[in-house]
Amino acid sequence: MLRGLIASGRLLANRATTQPARLSRNLVTAAGPTSRCSLPHTHHHHPVAAVPALARGMKVRSSVKTMCDGCAVVKRKGRVYVICSKNAKHKQRQG
Known part of the structure; x- marks a missing residue:
């Protein structure tokens, strides 16, 4: 059982480290090595709302x-x- 947990942990670690590398290589080859990536901007900036003054309790x-x-x-x-x-x-x- 312990060997199975260790093996599955290694597989997950290998999968986590290899997939981003494949993704970045695909982006570089598709867009060309010198051009910038034209992916859409994913996060949006929202203005920070003012924190309302808290009413003091008794x-x-x-x-x-x-x-x-x-x-x-x-x-x-x-x-x-x-x-x-x-x-x-x-x-x-x-x-």
């Missing part, structure tokens, strides 16, 4: 606390929230 804590003077404690929907007008990282939700 920290979920058992006890919320204000972190700066811009933080405000509000109670909505039966929960306690900390909303900060100065730093979005300070947003918290109790629960």
Whole structure:
């Protein structure tokens, strides 16, 4: 069984190394040794889309606390929230 795996691995390795060489020789002989290959351009360039700004989530804590003077404690929907007008990282939700 081990010999069969090794033999099949060698066959695959030989096949992988010989086929591109045959292909390149065929292209050179068909197009001529000095002319350029006239194969179509296969990949397309797409403009890179701008990464949208990610909305910050809230920290979920058992006890919320204000972190700066811009933080405000509000109670909505039966929960306690900390909303900060100065730093979005300070947003918290109790629960």
